Amino acid sequence: MVGYGGCAVRRAALSPAPSGTGAHAARPDGRRAAGRAAARRAAALIPIRTIRQCVGMIQNTSDCIEVRVTAGSRDEADRICSAVVERRLAAGAQIVAPIESTYWWAGEVQHSQEWLLLMTTTTGRFEDLARCVRELHSYEVPQIIASALVAGTADYLEWIRRETAPGSGG
Template identity: 45%
Template sequence: MEYIQVLTTVSSADEGATLARSITSQRLAAGVQIIGPIQSLYWWRGSLRDEQEWQLVIKTTRALLDALENHIKANHSYEIPEIIATEIATGSDDYLSWISAETQRTDAS
């Protein structure tokens, strides 16, 4: 199985908690960490923005990336949310097995 870590940012701690809860409750990820606040500088519509954001670090499998991306886009306040996935090249067998086990969808999830 291929494992990935997905990053996205949101505009508030509340939005981060809501999005993280919906991602994990649908078993699109084994876990989500919310980091922040962070300072983000970026270009948007011709202006340099300097904003406070919260970053979500999402642990999941490559097989769930498309569903996760669709979920983030459908439940995010940004017009173009950051969605960046990086491969987890290696990790402890126990941790990677936990990701596998917790992203298995069941009738109860």
């Protein structure tokens, strides 16, 4: 099941299965994997809301991103999150902590405890956000990576855009 803004639908209802992989796909022994009843259940919608109502709540996006940064201490994580939100470089920021990281540094495998920061912003604000993080970060090469938000609720994505717009005051 997948939930979208109060809507729940079966995964099979969101995208059709490739040919030969559905509920009636033949197994290696030549028998069918499931009967008609199983196929109907796999494709059925859960009637919390109709799919048509749900689709109106979901918006594709190409300008909203989630930025991930790791910090070496809770204080550093707090400083970075506060700065990027106060400067409106991110609409919001969360600290996930602590995490255990394993990575190569100075020719050796390192193990350390870090704090993961998740920040929502737009592609247009990424460079300024990265510059702010570098100013406040203790690492020589901090992790500053972004992932596209493929979809989200229209009101949430609009909130990100509004709160990070240059010159926005709230």
